[in-house]
Amino acid sequence: MKELAISADAPGEKLFMLGNEAIARGAMEAGVQVAAAYPGTPSSEILENLARVAPKFSIYVEWSTNEKVAFEVALAASICGVRAMASMKHVGVNVAHDPLMTASYIGAKGGLVLLSADDPWAWSSQNEQDNRYIAEQGYIPILEPSSVQEAKDMMADAFRLSEEFKHLFMVRSVTRISHGRSDVVLGEIAKKRRKGAFAKDRSWLVYTPVEARRNRPLMIERFERIRRAVNTLPYNQLKLADGARLGIIACGLSYSYTLEAIKWLELDDKISVLKIGTPHPLPQELVKRLLKSVDEILVVEELEPFVENHVKAIAGEANIPVRIHGKDLIPLIGELSTRKVTEAIIRLTSAKPPVNFSEQDRLGEESAPLLPWRPPTLCPGCAHRASLYAIKSAAQKVARDYGKDTEPIYPGDIGCYTLGYLPPLEAVDTTICMGASIGIANGLAHVVEAPIIAHLGDSTFFHAGIPPLINAVYNKANITVAILDNSATAMTGFQPHPGTGHTATGEETTPIKAEDIARACGVKFVEVIDPFDLKKAADTVERAIRFDGPSVIVFRRLCAIMEQREKKQRGEKTVPYYIDQEKCSAKCDACIKLLGCPAIMRENGKTTIDSSLCTGCGICAQVCPYNAILQE
Amino acid sequence: MLKEFNVLITGVGGQGVILMSELLGKAAVRDDLKVRGSEVLGMAVRGGSVSSTIRIGSEVYGPLIPTGKCHLLIGMEPAEALRHIACLSPSSLVVLNLRKIVPFTVLLGKSKYPSLDEIMEKLSTVSSQVIRLDAAQLAEEAGSPITANMVMLGAAFGTGQIPIKLETLKAVLQAHFPTKLAPVNIKAFDLGYHACQQSLK
Numbered sequence: 001m002k003e004l005a006i007s008a009d010a011p012g013e014k015l016f017m018l019g020n021e022a023i024a025r026g027a028m029e030a031g032v033q034v035a036a037a038y039p040g041t042p043s044s045e046i047l048e049n050l051a052r053v054a055p056k057f058s059i060y061v062e063w064s065t066n067e068k069v070a071f072e073v074a075l076a077a078s079i080c081g082v083r084a085m086a087s088m089k090h091v092g093v094n095v096a097h098d099p100l101m102t103a104s105y106i107g108a109k110g111g112l113v114l115l116s117a118d119d120p121w122a123w124s125s126q127n128e129q130d131n132r133y134i135a136e137q138g139y140i141p142i143l144e145p146s147s148v149q150e151a152k153d154m155m156a157d158a159f160r161l162s163e164e165f166k167h168l169f170m171v172r173s174v175t176r177i178s179h180g181r182s183d184v185v186l187g188e189i190a191k192k193r194r195k196g197a198f199a200k201d202r203s204w205l206v207y208t209p210v211e212a213r214r215n216r217p218l219m220i221e222r223f224e225r226i227r228r229a230v231n232t233l234p235y236n237q238l239k240l241a242d243g244a245r246l247g248i249i250a251c252g253l254s255y256s257y258t259l260e261a262i263k264w265l266e267l268d269d270k271i272s273v274l275k276i277g278t279p280h281p282l283p284q285e286l287v288k289r290l291l292k293s294v295d296e297i298l299v300v301e302e303l304e305p306f307v308e309n310h311v312k313a314i315a316g317e318a319n320i321p322v323r324i325h326g327k328d329l330i331p332l333i334g335e336l337s338t339r340k341v342t343e344a345i346i347r348l349t350s351a352k353p354p355v356n357f358s359e360q361d362r363l364g365e366e367s368a369p370l371l372p373w374r375p376p377t378l379c380p381g382c383a384h385r386a387s388l389y390a391i392k393s394a395a396q397k398v399a400r401d402y403g404k405d406t407e408p409i410y411p412g413d414i415g416c417y418t419l420g421y422l423p424p425l426e427a428v429d430t431t432i433c434m435g436a437s438i439g440i441a442n443g444l445a446h447v448v449e450a451p452i453i454a455h456l457g458d459s460t461f462f463h464a465g466i467p468p469l470i471n472a473v474y475n476k477a478n479i480t481v482a483i484l485d486n487s488a489t490a491m492t493g494f495q496p497h498p499g500t501g502h503t504a505t506g507e508e509t510t511p512i513k514a515e516d517i518a519r520a521c522g523v524k525f526v527e528v529i530d531p532f533d534l535k536k537a538a539d540t541v542e543r544a545i546r547f548d549g550p551s552v553i554v555f556r557r558l559c560a561i562m563e564q565r566e567k568k569q570r571g572e573k574t575v576p577y578y579i580d581q582e583k584c585s586a587k588c589d590a591c592i593k594l595l596g597c598p599a600i601m602r603e604n605g606k607t608t609i610d611s612s613l614c615t616g617c618g619i620c621a622q623v624c625p626y627n628a629i630l631q632e
Numbered sequence: 633m634l635k636e637f638n639v640l641i642t643g644v645g646g647q648g649v650i651l652m653s654e655l656l657g658k659a660a661v662r663d664d665l666k667v668r669g670s671e672v673l674g675m676a677v678r679g680g681s682v683s684s685t686i687r688i689g690s691e692v693y694g695p696l697i698p699t700g701k702c703h704l705l706i707g708m709e710p711a712e713a714l715r716h717i718a719c720l721s722p723s724s725l726v727v728l729n730l731r732k733i734v735p736f737t738v739l740l741g742k743s744k745y746p747s748l749d750e751i752m753e754k755l756s757t758v759s760s761q762v763i764r765l766d767a768a769q770l771a772e773e774a775g776s777p778i779t780a781n782m783v784m785l786g787a788a789f790g791t792g793q794i795p796i797k798l799e800t801l802k803a804v805l806q807a808h809f810p811t812k813l814a815p816v817n818i819k820a821f822d823l824g825y826h827a828c829q830q831s832l833k
Contacts, residue, residue: 003658003807016654016661123672147668147693180695181653181669181686183661256668256693263691264698338698355700355721364718367754371715373743374735376645376680419678423740596736598679612777 007053011188019148019178020045023087023115023171026155028053030111031190032085034060034077036070038463039492040089041124042178043117047087048493051504058193063495063504066434066463067092071114072099078112078168079205080196083159087115090131091433095464097134102207103168104138105215107222110194111159112168114140117178120302121334124175126414126433128333130303135170135280139223142280143235144172144252148182154235154277156187165229167222172279174253174302176335227281235277238286240293246348247272247294249287249311251279251301254336258300261341265351279307284314291320296348299326302336375422380599381564381615383557384417386531387484388427388455389595389619390555394541395451406450408545413437413456413465416491416559417484424596427455435464438481442468445477451545455482459489459497461514466521472550473522480544480551483514484531486559494562518552525551532557534622560615575631576614577621579607583628591620591629634665634795636689638697639788642716643708644733645679648781652706653684655785655808656794659801660688670695679735681712688795705759706788708767708781709733710751720758727787727828728755729767729780763787763831770823779820786821790828 037047064070077084145151250258299308308326329344395408412428421428441454501511544551599613621629671684707713
C-alpha cells in the first residue's frame with residue numbers, strides 16, 4: 001500500500017501531514033497560480049512543497065532573492081487577477097514591510113495571501129516578534145489556525161475571502177503549526193486556471209499623494225466590511241457554558257492548549273470558551289456576548305497581549321463590567337503549553353492541580369547540572385569552519401599592527417556560519433538580521449580602529465548584502481567582506497538561490513557570481529579562494545585587510561552535506577583521515593581546540609577521528625603541528 | 633476508545649528522530665487514530681539536541697505533551713533522555729539506547745558528560761521501568777549502523793504499549809523505504825522488538 005502524496009486529488013482522504021505541507025495543500029486546493037518566498041525557518045517547506053507540484057498544477061513557483069521581492073511578485077499576480085501567495089518567516093515580513101503597507105491600499109483582485117510563520121521562543125530566529133501588529137498597522141485581516149487541519153482549511157479559504165472582500169489576507173502560522181504534525185482530511189483541488197491580465201488604472205495602482213488619500217478611506221471601508229463578516233466565520237466559535245463565571249478567549253494554537261487544560265482540570269461545561277481564528281479584526285459581537293455572560297475573562301495567546309488589549313477596548317467602549325486577565329497570568333515570553341494555561345486557570349478557579357508541577361520542575365532542575373551542553377554545530381567537513389579559521393588567524397595577525405590589545409571585529413550574519421559564534425571558533429561578534437554584517441561593519445569602520453571583517457553567506461549576500469556593500473564603497477568604509485559561498489541556502493534546507501544556476505523548480509538559469517557583483521559595486525580588491533587551502537586563504541585575508549579601501553573575498557566551496565550527497569550519487573567514495581597515534585602527542589589538542597570538528601573524538605586518552613563522520617576535508621591535517629593526521 | 637497516548641522521542645540531530653515520529657504518525661493515521669505531534673526542525677541536522685512528540689487519541693489537541701503525561705519515552709541517546717526527565721511520571725516507560733554521543737563541548741572542557749550510572753539512577757527515581765539496549769550493536773547486527781532508529785522503534789513496539797497495530801507499522805516501513813533498503817530496516821526493527829520483549833520477560 002503506497003502512501004498518498006500530499007498533492008493527491010483525493011477529497012475526503014486522511015493524510016498525516018506536516019503543518020507546512022498542509023498549508024501548501026490548502027493553497028493547491030484554492031488553485032493558487034503564483035507562489036513566491038524566501039527560505040526561513042519555520043516557513044521553508046511551504047514553497048518546497050509547492051515547487052514539487054508546480055508543473056502538475058501549472059503553478060508558477062519561485063525562490064525570490066528576498067521577501068520584499070517575493071511579496072511584490074505575488075502582489076503583481078493578484079493585480080492581474082490571479083490567485084497568489086508569498087510565504088516567509090516572521091522577520092522576513094520586516095523585509096516585505098514596505099510594499100505591504102501600500103498593498104493594503106491597493107487591495108486584491110486575484111486572491112492574495114501573505115503567510116507569516118512566527119517563531120515564539122525564537123527556536124530558529126533572532127527575535128520573537130509578533131506579526132499580528134504588522135497586520136494591524138496595515139489593515140490586514142489575519143487568519144490564525146488552532147491546528148494543522150485548520151491551517152489547511154484557512155489557507156484554502158483565505159484566497160476566496162481575499163477575492164470576496166477585494167483585500168489581502170495574512171495567514172499567521174507559528175512554529176508549532178508549521179512544524180506540527182497531524183492527520184488532515186483533504187479537500188478538492190481547484191483545477192481551473194485564470195489568465196493574468198494587466199488593466200492600466202492609475203487610480204489604485206500609482207501611489208502619488210493623490211491616490212494615497214483617495215485609497216485610504218476605501219481601504220478602511222473594506223476593512224470595516226471584513227470586521228462585520230468575521231463574526232460568522234467558522235474559525236471563530238463561542239461556546240457558552242450554563243452559569244459559567246469564567247470565560248476564556250483563546251487565539252490560534254492557544255485554543256488547543258486551552259481545550260486540553262480544561263479537560264485536564266475536569267472543568268468541561270464549567271467555563272465558556274471563545275475560539276479566535278481572526279485576531280484581527282476580532283469578532284466583536286461574539287466577544288461582547290461572552291463578556292456579558294461571565295464575571296471574569298482570561299485571554300490566552302502567545303507572545304504579546306494583542307487580543308487582550310483589543311478585548312479590553314471592546315469591554316471599555318461597551319461599558320461591560322468584567323475583569324479581564326491575560327498577560328498577568330499567561331507568560332509574555334516563549335511558547336505556551338497545556339501546563340501554562342492550566343496554571344493560569346487554577347489561579348482563577350478553585351481547581352486542583354492535576355499533577356504536582358513543582359515536583360516535576362524539581363526533577364528537571366536536579367538533572368540539569370548533569371547534562372552536557374549540546375548546541376547545534378557546523379557539520380564535519382563544513383567549509384565555514386575552514387573559512388572562519390583562516391579569517392581569524394589572519395585578522396589576529398594584522399590586529400597586532402594596530403596595537404597589542406587590538407582585537408579584530410567580526411560582524412556576522414544569518415545562516416549556518418552563525419554557529420561560528422560557538423567555541424572554539426568564536427568568530428561572530430554581532431548577529432542582527434539578514435545583511436547586517438556589512439551594514440554594521442560600515443558603522444564600525446567610522447568609529448573604531450581595528451580590522452573589521454564582516455562575513456555572510458552567498459544567499460544572504462544576494463538577499464540584503466549588496467546595498468551595504470555599495471555603501472562601503474561610496475562612503476569609504478575600510479572593511480573586509482568575506483562571502484562564504486557554499487552554493488546553497490544551507491541552514492534552511494539547501495534551497496537554490498541566484499548564484500546556483502537553478503530555480504525553485506529545477507530549471508537552469510544564469511548563475512550570478514558574488515565576485516562580479518562586488519566588482520560592479522566598485523570594490524577594487526576582489527578575490528575568490530578555496531577555503532580548504534588554509535594557508536592561501538589566510539594570506540588572502542591578510543592582504544585584503546591591509547588593502548586601503550573595502551575588500552571582498554569569496555570563499556567558494558560546496559556545502560559539505562550537499563557534497564556528500566552528490567558524491568554518493570556519482571558513486572564516489574569518501575576517504576576519511578585518521579590520526580597516527582605514534583606521531584600524535586595527544587596533548588597539544590590543536591585539532592580539537594582550533595576547529596571543534598564533531599568527527600574528532602577522544603577515547604581512552606587517545607585523539608581519534610570517527611571515520612563514519614569524517615568527510616575527508618583535511619583541514620585538521622593542515623593545523624596539526626606534528627603532521628600526525630593522515631588520509632587513509 | 634483510546635483517549636490519550638503520548639510518545640516522546642529524544643536524541644541528537646542525525647539520529648533519525650524525526651523519521652521515527654513520521655513513521656509512527658503515518659501508521660496511526662492508517663489505523664484511523666487521531667494524531668498530533670511536533671518537532672523543532674532546522675537545527676536538526678547539525679548535531680544539536682532534537683526531540684519530537686507523537687500523541688495519539690481522541691482527547692489529544694495540542695502538539696506538545698503536557699508535563700508529566702509522557703507514556704513512553706524513546707531515548708536515542710542517554711543524556712538526551714535525561715534532558716526530558718520532567719515530562720515523565722511513575723507510570724512512564726522509558727526505552728533507552730545506551731550508546732552515548734559526547735558533544736564537542738565536552739572535549740573542549742566547556743561541559744561534562746554524566747556517567748551512565750548517574751543517568752540511570754535519575755531516570756529510575758521517576759520511571760518504574762527503563763528498558764535498556766545497545767541499539768548501535770543491534771543495528772550492526774541488522775547490517776547497517778544507521779538503522780539504530782529502527783531498532784529503537786522496534787523496541788518501543790516491543791513494550792506492547794503503543795496503540796498502533798504492529799502489521800500497520802510494518803506496512804508503513806515497507807512503503808517508506810526503497811525496496812533495496814526495506815529488509816535491513818525491518819530486520820533492525822525486529823531485533824529491537826525482540827530485545828525489548830526479552831528484557832521484559
